[in-house]
Amino acid sequence: MPQEKGHPSLSRVLTLEIARVTEAAAISAARLRGRGDEQAADQAAVDAMRRELNKLAISGTVVIGEGERDEAPMLFIGETVGLGEGPEVDIAVDPLEGTTIAAKSLPDSLAVLALAERGSLLNSPDIYMDKIAIGPGFEPDLVDLDASPSDNLNRLAEAKGVPVAEITACVLDRPRHSKMIEGIRKAGAAIRLIGDGDIAGVIHTTNSTETGIDIYMGIGGAPEGVLAAAALRCIGGQMQGRLHPLKDLDRERALKMGIEDIDRKYTMEELAKGDVLFSATGVTDGSMLSGVKWRQGSIETETVVMRSATKTVRWIRTEHRSVDKLV
Secondary structure, three states: OOOEOOEOOOOOHHHHHHHHHHHHHHHHHHOOOOOOOHHHHHHHHHHHHHHHHOOOOOEEEEEEOOOOOOOOOOOOOOOEEOOOOOOEEEEEEEEEEOHHHHHOOOOOOEEEEEEEEOOOEOOOOOOEEEEEEEOOOOOOOOOOOOOOHHHHHHHHHHHHOOOHHHOEEEEEOOHHHHHHHHHHHHHOOEEEEEOOOHHHHHHHHHHHHHHOOOEEEEEEEHHHHHHHHHHHHHHOOEEEEEEEOOOHHHHHHHHHOOOOOOOOOEEHHHHEOOOEEEEEEEOOOOOOOOOOEEEOOEEEEEEEEEEOOOOEEEEEEEEEOOHHHHO
């Protein structure tokens, strides 16, 4: 198949192909949502995603996965996927973003995948990352990881032309954020606390009119940070991230993966550069995507697929009638 002019590595066809990958993972995970078994739901999503990735005409390497080789049975960092033909690509996966909320059937659980040209995605260990993100339409570097919550909130409010009281920050509900939460409230802004699912939290900043979220702040997973940056590269916005090791082992793992300066502050373009494809399918209902729906003789999914090179965002609602092929 001829490649698109100007983009020799990634074909437009892959946009729909990766949608099928996240759809399969979401459906498999949704069979176990609300059952209280996080591990089983995650494993079901992993199995389905790996199966579908291995059908693609790519030479893919997982750079963001379910952990390192010794920790995960499949979709581990460094694993090769695909048919071994076609473009050489980096792959970042979160087969079940929000395992806890899926197990409890709470909003905003997703199956997520990003695919980019080889060497385009930060090869990060599965450790914590400090992040800040806002949507599109602002001057570069409006917010900064090194600034205080109050400074960032005031800068954003001024840029939006509203008082700080009309700004809402999305923050993971964790004890580690108590001081930051105190600073946000002291500045006069509102907070949307989420139990899990910070990829969705970052993406929500791109459509604050609908989601009510203006800024994402706080420490979450580094893999989720790379995936969120991949989405923002496609849809627009700003993001910074810095790895946040908790122990010496985290630093050793980062160094082993080629990260020499663990205190480096990464821009969105450094987390995910080049031509990036991103796909997310809803597992549970959320403010961004509807979850998997079971119908008489069919299954419905909703997926968003984006591409950075063309700045296209496609919303795909699919009716799967060959239910037996989705098991």
